[in-house]
Amino acid sequence: MQVNDSKNFEPVIAAFCCNWCSYAGADLSGTNRLSYPTNVKIIRVPCSCRVNPMFILRAFQRGADGVIICGCHPGDCHYTSGNYFTRRRITLLYSMLDFLGIERNRTRLEWVSAAEGAKFASVMEQFTEDVRKLGPNRRLEDLRCRKK
Amino acid sequence: MNRIGVFVCHCGTNIASTVDVKAVAEALSHERGVVISQDYQYMCSESGQNLVKNAIKEHNLTGVVICSCSPRMHENTFRKACSEAGLNPYLVEIANIREQCSWIHKDITTATEKAVILGRTAIAKVTLNTPLTSMESPVVKRALVIGGGIAGIQSALDIAEAGFEVDIVEKEPTIGGKMAQIDKTFPTLDCAACILTPKMVEASQNENINIYSFSEVSDVKGFVGNFTVKIKRKARYVDETKCTGCGLCTEKCPMKKVPNEFNAGLDNRTAIYIPFAQAVPKIATIDPNYCMMLKNGKCGVCSKVCTAGAVDYKQKDEFIEKKYGAIVVATGYNPISPEKFDEYAYSQCPDVVTSLELERLMNAAGPNGGTLLRPSDKKHPEKIVFIQCVGSRCDDDRGKPYCSKICCMYTAKHAMLIREKYPDTEVYVFYIDVRTPGKNFDEFYRRAVEQYNVHYIKGMVGKVTPKANGKIEVQGSDMLADEQLRIDADLVVLAMAIEPDKSARPLATMLTTQMDTNDFFTEAHPKLRPVESATAGIFLSGVCQGPKDIPETVAQASAAAAKAIGLLCKNSITCNPCVAHSDELMCNGCSACEKVCPYGAITYENKEFRMPDRTVAVRRVASVNPAVCQGCGACTVACPSGAMDLNGFSNSQIMAEVDAICK
Structure with missing residues (x-):
């Protein structure tokens, strides 16, 4: 089990990946055997615009230390305009997270195409490192949900 | 009560070497609702699938979780297996423990831990899955081809040959496109008109083909198998039915x-x-x-x-609306304008011409009846300079970053034709590289150099200056000899870059297809789906997808036609059931979802609701057309009341996944 003391801190990271670009990019990094930390667990969504900011808050509440949303590059959305919605929503969410005092680096939006397996791996590597540096998420975590 | 079966695949050693599959199966067997948890060497094999099928029947399963490779790989395989065993195919979830676990991690302990979490996440989701049924949507057995150049004609002929109705929409008064303007074709030097015009006639005489010339597509609605297209028939002030073309x-x-x-x-x-x-x-x-x-x-x-009484000065633009099952885009290209390239003096001197103009100058049906004469003084040019890559492979914004692909070959053709017909004419070609990949292409270029003594000079032209004596001074560098050259030419020919037709971008917006930064249509997959667009039912043909020569265009046109025929052959197509739906009782009719929907799938209707006090209230509520909805989920997030949800990726399902990951 992951130990949440500051020495052996292993962050819990939820990654929302759109089915058409980023999930395929994640598959590609697997096919190319490009390693990234086990902390990252992927949730498949049809489009990055399916990610309700509520899901992100829920993840933080349930004890996630970082949340990353990956979508197609702007202009390449399978659904024409979905990732533009995502971009706006996440920008708004940032200001809310700022208000709540959640470090901005805990949430990230990245564009990863189906051809960018290497980028996917390096983004995940980098993001995990960033979150590790920030330490455990304590501000929004609901202690009732914490695993004993 | 959920009865879930978990099946963990070894994938040979692909998964089993870094994930302890037995431990995963064991750990997942303790999850709530799991009644059976097994591992097997190859889940996707016949016997692996039978294992799943038997378990469904034996344990009367309500959900299946397969821990295996990516769902992009075998989701459909397992959905099919489950539906054969009587379980709704949408009650299957895949935990991706190969691409996203065993292949990227090396440590067995952590990889196994992660695999268990991924399995648990899939179980959490499948618990909330609901049976979904795919809708069938009928296919209109008619195709639309946009553009009547050689690409469009070829696609239309092939589709018509298969027995389907085809309409060609061409914005010019005649079909034929750019190829009709060309004199000879490389590398065989046969006459373009001799091979194109019979095809044009064939298209006009084919009873399955209907040509809308001098028309444009003004609106496209609908979806694969069922597009509704509005075609604008521009007023030509001549009654098409009466005109006999006597001239x-x-x-x-x-x-x-x-x-x-x-x-x-x-x-x-x-x-x-x-x-x-x-x-x-x-x-x-x-x-x-x-x-x-x-x-x-x-x-x-x-x-x-007019003896036929066909002229009608009062004719107006007409709009017609027709339904199509498939659309082939063949909008073609245009050479870019040379006006921006001042150094080549195109606007100052009539004897600086583009390659397309030279094509007409040399054409027997052209302005000079096939004799090559300078446009300015109608004299025979004795020195001709060709300048390659004008605007192609260009790093500033005057030109295009890509290679236009056809210029090297048509310049070799021009040079050869000129030397053949007028052996006393000297021909110089300034080039960056000569690119001749293609069947018999390099032999053709070498023939121009070796047999016809065309002077190929590697280097760029710096300046073209028209002189008072009628000559044109071309200053350029010969990079191989490392010297500056001044050539007094009589005619200068610019190989202009080609760009997609201007009508392509607004059309892409109407069709909701993707385009690259150069306005070429983007294919669904650059290698494996080169003639389909990412939007179902839209196929790409010819230069609208990228620069190509005539043989390649024809090949792609036939390929696009084959794909379109494949679609038209079906009586109905299965729609993705993972579409949005609105809870009418929660919807407050705010229109937020309608505004974000890229497909126009959401409409509003007034519905009667029985209120608790037994009165009837009429409320405006959203309703989703499941045949139009593509299931992106943009509306589900926009909905302030939470009425909108997405089948297969519902709010509660994703929340459950989040919870399982964060636990």
């Missing part, structure tokens, strides 16, 4: 000073015109910008001479 009106028209587009503006035509002798359909068209009757109301000569 008497074009002889008598007093307005004779209209630049002739077909001859690249090198000569003039009349205001009422037939683009060229072999035009299909051979019907006159009045150019309203020049016709004196339409401009000033004085003249009317054409209507007087």
